[in-house]
Amino acid sequence: GAGVSQSPSNKVTEKGKDVELRCDPISGHTALYWYRQSLGQGLEFLIYFQGNSAPDKSGLPSDRFSAERTGGSVSTLTIQRTQQEDSAVYLCATARGVGRETQYFGPGTRLLVL
């Protein structure tokens, strides 16, 4: 079946602009995670959604970052007033449920802020 898809695959923006990154989960997956991977760095957790529960936003680096998940399916990660340090690969992962369910990752969106 189809895997996790993300769009756009690449995004170049100017400092100060807002960007929206999209994640389409595997059908039926109720858990959705956003991670970020900066150049030469490991993956860092940003935010987590599980069904209709309140999201875990503990990994968001600043209030310029926000995310929503409409209807328990598609998720959008929004970065307002982008800064050069926001340049990274943004990865989405989904799972069937909570806990130790295996997470499946999308290909990522490569964001470059000039």
Add this chain to the structure above:
Amino acid sequence: DAKTTQPTSMDCAEGRAANLPCNHSTISGNEYVYWYRQIHSQGPQYIIHGLKNNETNEMASLIITEDRKSSTLILPHATLRDTAVYYCIVRGNAGGTSYGKLTFGQGTILTVHP
């Protein structure tokens, strides 16, 4: 989640077995060992996971020591396409604050050469 220690890099000849070690000496009884890999410019790919018994699937084998303080991922016949960063992750329950998120370290860069 318990911290893991992996070698920074390893080499392997094509067709030979690749044995990737991981130390997780502070692992607790309910924590699983997960392995993911990330091929250049792609999202992380799930490989295998286990609790205390050895596990095998179509991609790899996972050997966990009896005291569970270390494990080894085995790729039985490495190919050039197995060149990637391999991450060993110890993961607990989703209760409390962890919400099942994955905590990635720096991983092991495995290079498979002809």
